[in-house]
Amino acid sequence: MANILFYIALFLIWIMLLYHMFLMQGGYLHFKTFERVIPEWEKKMVDLPTVSVFIPAHNEEVVIGQTLQAMSRLHYPKEKLEVIVINDNSSDRTGEIARQFSERYSFIRVLETEPPNKGKGKSSALNEALRKSSSEVIVVYDADNTPEKMSVWYLVMGLVNDPKAAAVVGKFRVINAAKTWLTRFINIETICFQWMAQGGRFKWFKVATIPGTNFAIRRSIVEELGGWDVKALAEDTELTIRVYNKGYHIRFFPKAITWEQEPETLKVWWKQRTRWARGNQYVVLKFLGQFFKLKRKSIIFDLFYFFFTYFLFFFGVILSNTLFIINLFYDLNLSIGNVALALWILAFLLFLAEVMITLSIEKAEMNRTNFFYVILMYFTYSQMWIVLVVYSLFLEMKRVLFKQEVKWYKTERFEQKDKGEKK
Template identity: 45%
Template sequence: MSILDYFLFLAVLSIWGILVVNVVLTIAGYVNYLQKVRRPEPQLPVKVPFVSIMVPAHNEGIVIVKTLQSLLNFDYPKDRYEIIINDNSDDNSAELLGEVQSLYPHRNLKVINTDKTNGGKGKSNALNIGLKQARGSLISIYDADNTPQRTALRYLVAELMSDQRLAAVIGKFRTRNKNASILTRFINIETLSFQWMAQAGREKLFKLCTIPGTNYVIRRDILEKIGGWDVKALAEDTEISFRVYRMGYRIRFQPLAVTWEQEPQTLDVWFHQRTRWVKGNIYVILKNARLLFTKTGRPIRFDLLYFLSIYFLLMTSLILSDSMFVLSVAGIAHSDLVGFSNILWLMAIITFVISTFVTITTEKGEMTIANLMIIVFMYLVYSQMWLAVAAHGMVGYVREQVFHQQAKWYKTKRYQ
């Protein structure tokens, strides 16, 4: 075997290792799903806690009214929650919010109009500002493009109050504009697969869940104990999840709590948003990497290894595998393992398609032939798009560190 054969073998071994882990997570997630659908709905305690819902909003005039109407329509007791909008906008957001306030004068609706000195510095900063004015013992977060179902907040709070060991409870998010483009069809399947594979599977096997950026509740006293959100973190949700686990608390996934969110409809918007995610997760990985084999880091060890594998090992292996395939077809390089590699590649596609399709069978209306074809296309195209994003995000992160540049928060474009 040549040196290229050894590298290709290691690359294929790495890809299949991570694929097998994901298959195991999918099976565990599906078992978790079957168990959760049989459980009775969680019930609110007699003394209903007061909740502060925070919506970090910057130039969200296109979507903010619809979001606010959904939040005001919760079936949670109306006098037991308030809504706080963090606003540092130069569009018509402030005017629209003022109109909604006038329509609901007796509701607990606040708008924090920050300026350039203290606002416009990313989601974490906005949430910290809102926390200072929040009155609730529980804090709930929703993104400005969300339309949660009426029952979402009630389910989240009821689940959280059922167990004092829980620091937070996260819900499920669905794609409300899934039919807008082929890209949103990809994202729709990606989010469903992520929740039942990465969330429910990790919860079942390792009692681990990662807080998403929206549709969750968290105890205020724990938030204050850990010092709020890290303003340097672009992936503030993953970062705060790790700190919660290191404190000895748990996070639970409650799929009955559903929100519908708007996803990027164009490649440019998707690329910038996902690049921000990659940079944010690399920051979290490197911030916690020293804890990998310490007693303090034990609660987050699987996630650290998983993220390290996805962002470093898998990316390197895919680049090497793809490069060898192209060079072999072009006749520039030859490897005795290319044929063997291609067979494993075909088997990987089949495994990916089956495991992903299993995850979407949990959702009504998603188990279709069209989605099956989309999943096949996802492996061939969408996975390669993610590879480009991961490489771009990693290079961008390194450049920012070398030149001591502050990471900028990319504002995701909204649609009507």
């Protein structure tokens, strides 16, 4: 019986590893070709839509000034652009700093949330701004983001040239990547398992997931969907599924780039990633209950991917680790010890190859320091995710069983030196 369980665990793990290798190949191909359409697309950037940039902000005085400085440099006709800082029940100088920018720039304004949306989290803040704005396109950025000058232009370019797209999403990079050992791990994770996996899914399946930041979506579609789900901790993933289920699609266009701050301490990382994991688990459980009612095959496939990632894959890892530990103290008569060892070594080499190939597409990321961190990442950061997902699932099950209210965790920010304008 132990051998059968071990084989099941290995099967689940290797299915995910090979699938991610497949995505990395697609992401690399997308990276090599996605810019070819730009010269032709530029020709249609004449009669541009009006744009509202939403920036939900709760106690963001540490970063909001740098973010709004980046917004002031955006390349987009100012008569068709408005930047809305949604000051959500802040107790610090967030509102004061934002108002200083609104006095200097006519296209920046501050919106104070009101009951029942006041202090309820990101989704509620976005819904408040949705009701109090009227632009044709909505762009969302987190309060710690410094988008590159052309980012909004490229997001809108994708919508103008793809009338069937409900949304266009860009990529994000880590602005504080070299700050701590943790931010170095997150930087590698972001390049490999965020935008390269996103690129692979778009290349092979024409499927992309709306991220929490750096995306543009048509107002008409957000209104048709009834806005953002206030119960979802991962409001971006939840919105993605509803967009696809309505028959629309989402385009991934990594030419639109934003730089964001990542957690610099383990405590902040743990709270943020727990929210992410719980949010995605909520989405999976919510829509699996409606599985046979979903209309779009593409999103059913994507939903299964999230189910595999947050449930089956981690179950396989935990099962194999548990059997291995038990076997150290009690003989389970495992007959595949050498096979398991060989597969583990191959899995490690596959992980190493995937990550280093992916890092090669970003300037200055393919270096000896990152090679060392990739090796260390496999044995530390990747294992931390396993514990975190189990913990998140426990919290989410407890919330459902005891009908607890969803509580939004606002990621703590860190002082960041302004490195100047990104390209």
